[in-house]
Amino acid sequence: MHRREFLQVLAAAAAAGFALDSKELLAGQGAEERYDVPRFGNVSLLHFTDCHAQLLPVWFREPSVNLGVGSAAGKPPHLVGEHLLKAFKIKPGTPEAYAFTCLDFEAAARTYGQVGGFSHLATLVRRLRERRPGALLLDGGDSWQGSATALWSRGQDMVGASRLLGVDIMTGHWEFTLGHERVREIVDRDFAGNIEFLAQNIKTADFGDQVFKPYTLRQIGNTRVAIIGQAFPYTPIANPRYLIPDWTFGIQEEEMQKQVDEARGKGAQVVVVLSHNGMDVDLKMAARVSGIDAILGGHTHDGVPAPSLVKNRGGQTLVINSGSNGKFLSVLDLDVRPGSAGIQGYRYKLLPVFSRLLPADPEMAAYIEQVRTPYRARLEEKLAVSEGLLYRRGNFNGSWDQLILDALLEVKGADIAFSPGFRWGTTILPGDAITMEQLMDQTAITYPFTTLTEMSGATIKTILEDLADNLFNPDPYYQQGGDMVRVGGMTYACAPDARIGSRILDMRLAGKPIAADKNYKVAGWAPVAAGATGAPIWEVVAEYLRDRKSIAPRKLNLPTLIGMEQNPGMI
Amino acid sequence: MDKLRRTLLKGAGGALVAALAAGVLIPTRVLAAEWNKSAFEAKDLASALKSLGASAAADSKDILFRAPDIAENGAVVPIDIVSNIPNTTSIAVLVEKNPNALAAYFDFANGAVPDVSVRLKLAQTSMVKAVVKADGKFYTVQKEVKVTVGGCGG
Numbered sequence: 219m220h221r222r223e224f225l226q227v228l229a230a231a232a233a234a235g236f237a238l239d240s241k242e243l244l245a246g247q248g249a250e251e252r253y254d255v256p257r258f259g260n261v262s263l264l265h266f267t268d269c270h271a272q273l274l275p276v277w278f279r280e281p282s283v284n285l286g287v288g289s290a291a292g293k294p295p296h297l298v299g300e301h302l303l304k305a306f307k308i309k310p311g312t313p314e315a316y317a318f319t320c321l322d323f324e325a326a327a328r329t330y331g332q333v334g335g336f337s338h339l340a341t342l343v344r345r346l347r348e349r350r351p352g353a354l355l356l357d358g359g360d361s362w363q364g365s366a367t368a369l370w371s372r373g374q375d376m377v378g379a380s381r382l383l384g385v386d387i388m389t390g391h392w393e394f395t396l397g398h399e400r401v402r403e404i405v406d407r408d409f410a411g412n413i414e415f416l417a418q419n420i421k422t423a424d425f426g427d428q429v430f431k432p433y434t435l436r437q438i439g440n441t442r443v444a445i446i447g448q449a450f451p452y453t454p455i456a457n458p459r460y461l462i463p464d465w466t467f468g469i470q471e472e473e474m475q476k477q478v479d480e481a482r483g484k485g486a487q488v489v490v491v492l493s494h495n496g497m498d499v500d501l502k503m504a505a506r507v508s509g510i511d512a513i514l515g516g517h518t519h520d521g522v523p524a525p526s527l528v529k530n531r532g533g534q535t536l537v538i539n540s541g542s543n544g545k546f547l548s549v550l551d552l553d554v555r556p557g558s559a560g561i562q563g564y565r566y567k568l569l570p571v572f573s574r575l576l577p578a579d580p581e582m583a584a585y586i587e588q589v590r591t592p593y594r595a596r597l598e599e600k601l602a603v604s605e606g607l608l609y610r611r612g613n614f615n616g617s618w619d620q621l622i623l624d625a626l627l628e629v630k631g632a633d634i635a636f637s638p639g640f641r642w643g644t645t646i647l648p649g650d651a652i653t654m655e656q657l658m659d660q661t662a663i664t665y666p667f668t669t670l671t672e673m674s675g676a677t678i679k680t681i682l683e684d685l686a687d688n689l690f691n692p693d694p695y696y697q698q699g700g701d702m703v704r705v706g707g708m709t710y711a712c713a714p715d716a717r718i719g720s721r722i723l724d725m726r727l728a729g730k731p732i733a734a735d736k737n738y739k740v741a742g743w744a745p746v747a748a749g750a751t752g753a754p755i756w757e758v759v760a761e762y763l764r765d766r767k768s769i770a771p772r773k774l775n776l777p778t779l780i781g782m783e784q785n786p787g788m789i
Numbered sequence: 790m791d792k793l794r795r796t797l798l799k800g801a802g803g804a805l806v807a808a809l810a811a812g813v814l815i816p817t818r819v820l821a822a823e824w825n826k827s828a829f830e831a832k833d834l835a836s837a838l839k840s841l842g843a844s845a846a847a848d849s850k851d852i853l854f855r856a857p858d859i860a861e862n863g864a865v866v867p868i869d870i871v872s873n874i875p876n877t878t879s880i881a882v883l884v885e886k887n888p889n890a891l892a893a894y895f896d897f898a899n900g901a902v903p904d905v906s907v908r909l910k911l912a913q914t915s916m917v918k919a920v921v922k923a924d925g926k927f928y929t930v931q932k933e934v935k936v937t938v939g940g941c942g943g
Contacts (some may be wrong), residue, residue, distance in 0.1 A: 370817075420834050454861040455939040468857050524906055684938045695858040718914075 258565040259553030261438045262353035267544035268518025270364025270489030270642040271376050273586045275335035275573035277645040278543045279323045279609040285787040287714050292786050295497045295520030301786035306523040317570030331574040334544030336379050339571055340579035342547055352438040354386045358516035359494045364642045365394035366658035367593055377408045382582055387414045391494045392452030395664050398462045416447025418477045419470040432477050441554045444481035448493040452698045458665050460748040469707040478509040487559050496540040496646055496699035508532025511561050515539045517699045519641045521546050525566050546570055597655040601763035604652050606771025610643035615704050620772040622676050623706030625762035630670045632741035634708045639701030657756050666754035668743045675732040687718040713780035798889040811932050828891050837890040841881055844910050845921045846927035854930045863911045872903040874923040886915035
């Protein structure tokens, strides 16, 4: 049957209400074409980022709110839903629309199935490599954190999985929350001779020495390629500094230029930055540093279907961001001519990893099975059933975060609750069980302590202003790449386009205005300061879930937004 | 830095401490310039600049000014300043929002290279300013350094 006919049959079947097998549906859209990407040029790079230790296939809903402010408004990656589809000419109702947007999420998820999973990713990587001799596999970081098994094995499950997957080079962010000694141990012992860990922007706090190698030169065919590592610049601010007390980070733009120039001086024909800046920072950096052919980025979890072309005084730089949670794999093919610096042409594809279309790689599947075995009973504990969709991503709140806030308010006896604007965390479909493993997907960090603090209204306002500025400062170099802190119990309004001090308005508790000089009981978790000791967040939420057994759909506490009506970063 | 260099510097540091203790170097006499009391005690940027005589300092691209966009630790913010303006005789460092705006003042005599690194304490997010004096004229460059409560990173 030809593809067009098949699609017609499909439409008729769907109209008649037939249950459709997802594999057939996906195949109807061209399974072979989808993954047998023809090779172009002579230098190939494969990239994934922010997998957050998700070894198994997951559900992952993309955000419906991802606002861009200032010059970033309305531009990738700040497009969601139909706006994204339109900008990248993706048809609604297709597997691509399911992968890149949150549109009709539940129905699309049931139709097209789960995404990611290392054994499926492994099959895809192998398939792409068959046609691309010498291709490098780059991991943008946030690989050793985000799951129960990664936390309990101190990242060891992911170390083994990364080696088996054939990662060549990586950089990091959440890796550092395992502590500097553990990171050194993995890099110096497990990765030695296999995976290079690069970061040009991490130096010792005392003498400013490089902690990791800044860049590596690799030969792909006849071409010399430099890969420069850029770790998350604000790790000691966004995460506890006490875990990496001797290291200093920062964007280090001038140093980046020096590394690019040095690599070019050593004969690199292609210079690529493996970045954990976040896409807005990548875009600004690309405009200010010259000589970079491509930035393969992550951190903000933006799955952007096509590169952004950024002009600078040296020419132009491709900025690519490859999503999160093992849901996508980037394929960047470059045409590089002998003796010339820079690229003649390129082809790029951000491939969604549809788990059902890619058979599991047996070796990886066996490895994953083995690392899970000792933890199985704890992982599989069924805490409750969710009646509604539970997800995290979005600038202001997600239903999973609302559940965490509700648990904090009740268990801690607080007036107001704060939950960090983390962008990792998987999705649960209505009717599915919430297991301990899934709760850990939202909470598995090395500083999980819950807190209950008396705070004045003035302090609460200062904190919210500060955190809103980390998200909405019009200069990307002042952004930290997380979402806004989730707020429970208290309502407020937010004007993202305003200046710091004027973004947070109309703060109210039970309808009454918050008083600047009055004290309120505020519950929270994940404190970045040393010395916290409260019960881990997963214990607090697990207690709440076990008590209820069935979790009704959450009502999201969202701020009233001001001035965002026309912003295509929201649907 | 290799281990050897670290050890050597440790040794050198020890020697310097010893020299100071023995009274070989007397810091107060090493400093030729006078302590500008009114500038250091000024409570705001405008009066500090006025006391330095630098109220009309002109913006300059010839001063290299390195400061973090967001401070990792507001109590220890590293700032580097290099003046490429010929005949530079002083560099002042000012923090707009600190209780005392003038944080540091350096004199350069007899052609000393105007290249300084300081660690500043910032009370809050603030404009940090370098003011260079060269041939009796004042030049300036500034950058906002953010001090944030942190947490919540992606």
